[in-house]
Structures are given as structure tokens and as C-alpha cells.
Amino acid sequence: MSAVMKPTETAAAAGETIVKAKDIAMFFDVSPPWLNRVLEKKGKAILHAVDGVSFEIRRGETLSLVGESGCGKSTVARLLVGLYRPTRGEVEFFGRNLREIDTAAGRGLRQKLQMIFQDPYASLNPRWRVADIIAEPLRAHRVCKTDAEAMRRVDELLTLVRLAPADKEKYPHQFSGGQRQRLSIARALATHPEFLVCDEPTSALDVSVQAQVLNLMKDLQRELGLTYLFISHNLAVVRHISDRVGVMYLGKLVELAPKPTLFAAPRHPYTRMLLDAIPDLEMTGRARTPVAGEVPNPLNPPSGCTFHPRCPHANERCRTEAPVIKLYRHAAGDSQVACHAVEEGRL
Numbered sequence: 001m002s003a004v005m006k007p008t009e010t011a012a013a014a015g016e017t018i019v020k021a022k023d024i025a026m027f028f029d030v031s032p033p034w035l036n037r038v039l040e041k042k043g044k045a046i047l048h049a050v051d052g053v054s055f056e057i058r059r060g061e062t063l064s065l066v067g068e069s070g071c072g073k074s075t076v077a078r079l080l081v082g083l084y085r086p087t088r089g090e091v092e093f094f095g096r097n098l099r100e101i102d103t104a105a106g107r108g109l110r111q112k113l114q115m116i117f118q119d120p121y122a123s124l125n126p127r128w129r130v131a132d133i134i135a136e137p138l139r140a141h142r143v144c145k146t147d148a149e150a151m152r153r154v155d156e157l158l159t160l161v162r163l164a165p166a167d168k169e170k171y172p173h174q175f176s177g178g179q180r181q182r183l184s185i186a187r188a189l190a191t192h193p194e195f196l197v198c199d200e201p202t203s204a205l206d207v208s209v210q211a212q213v214l215n216l217m218k219d220l221q222r223e224l225g226l227t228y229l230f231i232s233h234n235l236a237v238v239r240h241i242s243d244r245v246g247v248m249y250l251g252k253l254v255e256l257a258p259k260p261t262l263f264a265a266p267r268h269p270y271t272r273m274l275l276d277a278i279p280d281l282e283m284t285g286r287a288r289t290p291v292a293g294e295v296p297n298p299l300n301p302p303s304g305c306t307f308h309p310r311c312p313h314a315n316e317r318c319r320t321e322a323p324v325i326k327l328y329r330h331a332a333g334d335s336q337v338a339c340h341a342v343e344e345g346r347l
Contacts, residue, residue, distance in 0.1 A: 018195060018227060019057040019080065024089035025251075026050040026075050030299070045299055049075040051251040052089070054325075059194070062221070062228040064238045064259075066274065067248035068295055073231045074118075076248075077199045080229060081115045093195070111141050114188040118200040120180035124172040130183060131168035134158070137190040157186040162216060178209035182216065189220070199231045214241055235278055239263060247271045250298060250306040253325060254338045261333030268339050269311045269347065305340065313341040 031037060031044040050072040057063045065073045078084045080091055082101040091098040093109055100106035114137075117123040124133055134157055135150045137143070144150040155165035161182040172180055181201060188196055198217070202210040218241060220226060232238050238245055238259075245262045247255040247270060255268040266272045293310040296302055304321050308314035317340050325338035341347035 016059045017056045018059050018094055019229070020090075020092040021053060021055050021076070021080065022090045022092070023052050023054050024050060024076070024079055024086045024091060025052055026072075026079060026084055027087045047298055048251050048301070049298070050079065050086075053248070053251075053253045054089075055246060055253065055256060057195075057227060057229060059227050060221070060225055061243040062230055062241055063244050063246060064230040064232060064242040065246045065248055066232055066235060066238050068233065070250075070295060070298060071248040072251040073233075073248055074199050075251075077115065077197045077229065077231050081113055081197050082110070083115075107141070111143075111191040112193055113195045113197070114191065114193040115197045115199065116181075116184050116188050116201045119204055120177065120184045120201075121172060123184055124180060124187075126172055128171070129168065130154075130158075130170055130172070133172070133183065134168070134187045134190055137187060141191050143191055153190065154186075157189055160189065160220070161186045176209075177205050178213055181205065181213050185213075185216070185220070189224070194225070195227045195229070197229045197231075200233070201230075202237060203232070203234065210237065217241065235274060247274065250296065250301055252306065252338065253336075254307070255335060256325070257335030258333055261335050265330065265332035265335075267328065267335055267337045267342050267347070269313055269341070270307050273310075305338075311341075313347050315340070315346075 026049045028047040028049055029044060030047050032040075032042070037043070053072070053076060055063065065076060067073055075084065079086055080098075082098050085099070093113060096109060098109070101109050131151065131154050134154045138150045138153055144153055151168070154168050158165050158167055163179065163182055163186070172183065175183065184201070202213050205213060214237065217228070221228065228241075230238070230241055242259045244256065244258050246253050247268065249270050255262065255266070255271045262271065263275070266275055296306065296309065302309050303319060305311070305314070305318045305323050308318040311318065321340070323338040323340050323343070325336050326343065327334060327336050328342060339347065
């Protein structure tokens with residue numbers, strides 16, 4: 001098991017910042033064909049999926065990004081593993097620009113970061129046996145010199161995710177949803193990564209199975225010294241696994257705070273709306289502020305603060321001027337918030 005425990009050699013460096021996202025943005029051209037635009041006299045349509053997001057992730061911690069569907073969480077995830085090249089801004093991984101990942105010199109970077117996808121069945125090749133699925137990154141990165149060594153590593157990984165080595169002879173359809181996600185985790189761990197991007201890895205699973213997978217991920221984090229970026233829309237899941245939480249709305253980060261601070265004293269109206277949506281099983285009688293409306297069309301976002309059409313605290317400044325995320329210190333803890341009402345002391 002010594003090979004499995006290799007990443008813990010760096011545990012002494014806990015607290016080191018290993019990921020930096022600096023003003024990253026990702027725009028998509030979703031315009032109709034040129035001829036259609038000419039005949040209909042319409043300009044280009046640009047979707048601002050992510051627009052100016054900045055954060056840091058320290059070694060050994062879990063940063064979660066939450067928000068409604070379409071807020072840009074998964075786009076950020078793909079930017080951080082190099083699947084998308086940012087339209088603006090930079091992503092640094094261990095002090096190196098992630099753009100190097102496609103170069104020969106960046107092969108080491110690619111080994112250190114991996115991704116766990118939302119749908120475990122869609123991300124596993126149904127025609128391959130488990131042994132080939134897990135061994136693929138080992139062969140691609142030349143981690144193992146022989147097939148026998150690769151199979152020993154596959155057995156270690158299956159044991160690590162609480163499956164049996166004999167399972168390597170099976171096909172993905174022979175496993176349950178939770179077991180398939182364990183296979184995805186085993187494949188992601190094959191190259192001894194230090195940073196995992198988890199794009200809603202439990203959303204397709206039953207609640208009881210979600211808890212098992214989350215507990216497995218927390219155990220692996222302790223054993224291997226892993227660092228996570230966790231994407232989710234489920235605040236109960238986020239509360240269980242996170243160290244810090246970032247809240248996104250229409251491609252922007254509106255609040256970023258340690259988990260205890262965010263759940264005990266949320267500052268941004270949108271964060272409060274998300275927390276108010278959680279059923280109050282303890283019947284505390286806490287007052288809740290209903291927020292009407294739906295997420296605006298991202299192709300035609302509102303002016304100023306994009307949340308102002310749904311915000312009960314919005315004023316004229318909110319309608320015309322976009323807020324900048326700032327650090328605020330208060331009794332419950334420090335948090336970064338992009339809100340004029342918080343800045344002006346109205347909230």
C-alpha cells in the first residue's frame with residue numbers, strides 16, 4: 001500500500017496555496033449562422049458563462065461552489081482541469097500557468113489534477129472491463145512499466161475505494177450507481193493526483209448512497225492528502241464535505257466564506273435565498289425572506305447587479321452599478337461579498 005499513500009509525503013505543506021484562479025472568464029459564441037444573422041439583421045450572441053471569478057484553494061481543503069443550474073459552476077470546473085481555455089484571466093496550479101498542460105513540460109501537471117464527472121455511467125466506457133478503464137491513465141502517463149505492475153495498481157485502487165480486486169474483470173453495467181462512482185474515483189486516483197475537481201459526483205445517486213460516497217471521499221482526503229474543488233447545488237452535501245463555500249450567480253462569485261460562517265451568518269441576499277430553501281426540520285420558527293422570480297436569461301443579463309430583479313433590498317445603485325466582491329469582517333467570521341446593500345450597511 002506504500003504506492004497508494006504516496007501523496008501524503010506532501011502533507012507537511014498543508015496550508016500551501018496550490019490553485020489560484022485570477023479573474024477567469026469563459027465566453028461562448030452562441031450566435032446563429034452568419035446568413036441568418038444577415039437576413040434577420042441581428043448581431044452576435046455571446047454567452048458569458050463565467051465572468052471574472054477569482055479564488056484560491058489551499059492544500060488539503062475542500063472548496064465548494066454552489067448555485068442554481070446555469071450559474072457557471074461546471075464551467076469553472078472545466079477551466080480548472082484545462083478542458084476549456086479561459087477567454088480572460090489565468091489559472092495557476094502549483095505556481096505554473098495551466099496553459100502549460102497541453103505541452104510536453106505540462107505532463108506532470110496533468111498527472112497531479114483529475115476530474116470526477118457527474119454521471120458515472122456516461123464517463124465509463126461500457127465496452128471495456130474495469131481493469132482497462134482504471135489502467136488507461138496508468139498507461140497514458142507511463143506510471144507503470146509492465147502490465148503486471150498496472151494490474152497490481154488496479155487491485156490497490158479497487159481496494160482503496162472499498163471494492164474487491166476481482167471486480168476488475170467486470171463491465172460497468174454490472175455495478176450499481178454508487179459502485180460505478182467508486183470506479184470513477186479509482187480511475188481518478190490512478191496517477192497519484194493531488195487535486196480533484198468533483199463535478200456534482202453524487203447528484204445522480206440515492207441519498208443513502210450519496211452519504212457512502214461522500215464519506216469515502218472524506219476518508220481518501222485524509223489518507224492521501226487530497227485537495228478538492230466540489231461542485232454541487234445541494235447545500236446539505238456542501239455542508240457535510242466543505243471547508244469553504246463559494247456562491248455563484250450568473251457567472252459571478254457573489255459570496256465566499258468558511259463553511260461555519262456562511263451557514264451561520266450568510267450576507268448576500270442570494271445566499272440567504274438558497275439557505276431559506278432548505279426545509280426547516282427542527283421547526284425553529286426562523287423568519288424567512290421569500291425571493292420571487294427566476295434566473296434571468298444569461299444572454300441578456302440585467303444591468304448593474306444581476307441579482308437585483310429578485311432582490312428585496314435592491315435600490316437604484318443596484319440597478320445601474322455592478323458590485324465588486326470585497327472582504328468584510330464580522331463577529332461570525334470573515335467573508336467576501338459582492339453586494340451594495342452589505343457595503344452600505346443596509347443588510
